[in-house]
Amino acid sequence: MSLQMVSTVSNSSLFQPGFSLLNFDGHVFLFGQKGWPKRSCPTGVFLLDIKQNELKMKPAFFSKDSCYLPPLRYPALCTLRSHARADEYQYIIHGGKTPNNDLSDKIYFMSLVSKTSKKITFQCIEKDLGGDVPEARYGHTINVVHSQGKSMSVLFGGRSYTPLAQRTTEKWNSVVDCLPSVFLIDFEFGCCTSYILPELQDGLSFHVSIARDDTIYILGGHSLQNNTRSPNLYKLKIDLPLGSPAVTCTILPGGVSVSSAIVTQISDTEFVLVGGYHSDNQKRLVCNTIVLEDSKIDIVESVSPEWTPDIKHCRMWFGCDMGKGSVLLGIPGANKQLIPDANYFYILRCKGAEEDKEEESVTQICSQTSSEDPGDSTPFEDSEEFCFSAEANSFDGDNADTYNEDDEEDESETGYWITCCASCNIDINTWVPFYSTELNKPAMILCSSGAGHWVHAQCMDLSETMLLRLSEANVKYFCNKHIDLNKGLQTPQKVVCVKKQPMKPLRKKKTMKLSTSMKKSFLRRLFE
Numbered sequence: 001m002s003l004q005m006v007s008t009v010s011n012s013s014l015f016q017p018g019f020s021l022l023n024f025d026g027h028v029f030l031f032g033q034k035g036w037p038k039r040s041c042p043t044g045v046f047l048l049d050i051k052q053n054e055l056k057m058k059p060a061f062f063s064k065d066s067c068y069l070p071p072l073r074y075p076a077l078c079t080l081r082s083h084a085r086a087d088e089y090q091y092i093i094h095g096g097k098t099p100n101n102d103l104s105d106k107i108y109f110m111s112l113v114s115k116t117s118k119k120i121t122f123q124c125i126e127k128d129l130g131g132d133v134p135e136a137r138y139g140h141t142i143n144v145v146h147s148q149g150k151s152m153s154v155l156f157g158g159r160s161y162t163p164l165a166q167r168t169t170e171k172w173n174s175v176v177d178c179l180p181s182v183f184l185i186d187f188e189f190g191c192c193t194s195y196i197l198p199e200l201q202d203g204l205s206f207h208v209s210i211a212r213d214d215t216i217y218i219l220g221g222h223s224l225q226n227n228t229r230s231p232n233l234y235k236l237k238i239d240l241p242l243g244s245p246a247v248t249c250t251i252l253p254g255g256v257s258v259s260s261a262i263v264t265q266i267s268d269t270e271f272v273l274v275g276g277y278h279s280d281n282q283k284r285l286v287c288n289t290i291v292l293e294d295s296k297i298d299i300v301e302s303v304s305p306e307w308t309p310d311i312k313h314c315r316m317w318f319g320c321d322m323g324k325g326s327v328l329l330g331i332p333g334a335n336k337q338l339i340p341d342a343n344y345f346y347i348l349r350c351k352g353a354e355e356d357k358e359e360e361s362v363t364q365i366c367s368q369t370s371s372e373d374p375g376d377s378t379p380f381e382d383s384e385e386f387c388f389s390a391e392a393n394s395f396d397g398d399n400a401d402t403y404n405e406d407d408e409e410d411e412s413e414t415g416y417w418i419t420c421c422a423s424c425n426i427d428i429n430t431w432v433p434f435y436s437t438e439l440n441k442p443a444m445i446l447c448s449s450g451a452g453h454w455v456h457a458q459c460m461d462l463s464e465t466m467l468l469r470l471s472e473a474n475v476k477y478f479c480n481k482h483i484d485l486n487k488g489l490q491t492p493q494k495v496v497c498v499k500k501q502p503m504k505p506l507r508k509k510k511t512m513k514l515s516t517s518m519k520k521s522f523l524r525r526l527f528e
Helices: 309-313 355-358 464-472 483-488 515-527
Strands: 001-005 020-024 027-030 047-051 053-059 076-083 090-094 105-114 120-127 141-145 150-156 159-161 176-177 181-186 191-196 208-213 213-217 233-239 246-252 261-267 270-274 275-281 289-294 298-304 318-323 326-332 343-348 364-367 444-447 452-455
Touching: 020 318, 047 289, 076 141, 076 150, 090 141, 090 176, 141 208, 141 233, 141 515, 150 233, 176 298, 176 483, 208 261, 208 309, 261 326, 270 326, 309 326, 444 464
Parallel strands: 261 318
Antiparallel strands: 001 343, 020 027, 027 047, 047 053, 076 090, 090 105, 105 120, 141 150, 150 181, 159 176, 181 191, 208 213, 208 364, 213 233, 233 246, 261 270, 270 289, 289 298, 318 326, 326 343, 444 452
């Protein structure tokens, strides 16, 4: 094994714990950027170009018939092929966290449509599911199994927010383990079926799963309920006959008690297990070799690389598989670098360069790696992770399309957890709902002063009745700071003069003159 430091990573602030990498035709794409996408790359998907230990990012595009795909942290990803040996594939993306810390229960299919030296276009489609649909979650895994000419996806594990009926003020935003159910998803018919197996007693998250043909091996993982890392090795076997599927689980000996570990494949039947945590405050510096042969699995300890002093002494680390026997590892570097939230990155190569030319196996690996220091985890950001699932190759294109983060606006002015005013006391760790319409984020309203900015309704002392009225009415709102300024600069409305039509002069009525004889005749008839 060899360990090499990546000296320069440009625009590294877009990399955040929980992002993913997608590998299409040997090119690697970043998905799950920090914050919401901006004008330079509205899709939030970037091509990663690694040359001479330098990383550059180029925006990718979506086709016109694509759905909206938010940047998701800690989703479950895997590749889907028409059959086990097919060359063409697409990615399945399920669950994850949005930049607002909402959990997603949607499932997307992402495929490559076209690729040129100037532009790469993807198609993203949201799939509708029926039956036992999995709840919104993160930190779980999804794999595809093949049996008797059929294919199905298998979803397991993860974490979700406490159900609404069980929430309290003190633990409003806390997370819990999802039930240890195994979900079989048939995308051909769009239906889901859940299975409860007696061997799976505790929920797991940030575990490792390896799928091969009709079998899935689940290794390690962390249980919040017991605060333990499972030493068990589970073998799930899925049989897909003409009738109902059959799912069985077997507990095998020889497991490893670890969470947030990384698995990389070095041959058709051989894998290497790297990184993770033994306990809350103890990193796992030992490596293991995993061999799959004839429906058997063997896990033995292997030679570890010469870890640098920085890696040995750091409290946390993170990373994921880059493909073909390489792993990207990172450690925090905030105390050593001028750039905030910067990290040091290393590439661990687990096999020789001559073996890199071997054809990639169809075996799928799905691991949820975590960068958390479990002792310091917060309700929203526990088990922070980088989730890599592809190898890094160079892309010989024009550098004119390279993403430049300096061209963007400051993202600190957006989001729900900003300091909206001098008296703002909204904090992500202590906030509890104030209005009946709030769930897991504070209500906000747009101030129309200048270019406009968002403020918390609670900080503006708005009543719930007034907040609902402003949200329904088509009127401008000005915050407490700008309301007086707005009155002083307000321009009186222009009065439109109505042109009056001239009145027509009244015409004199003609009177008829009566003679004396006629007057006498009239009076005589009147008194008769």
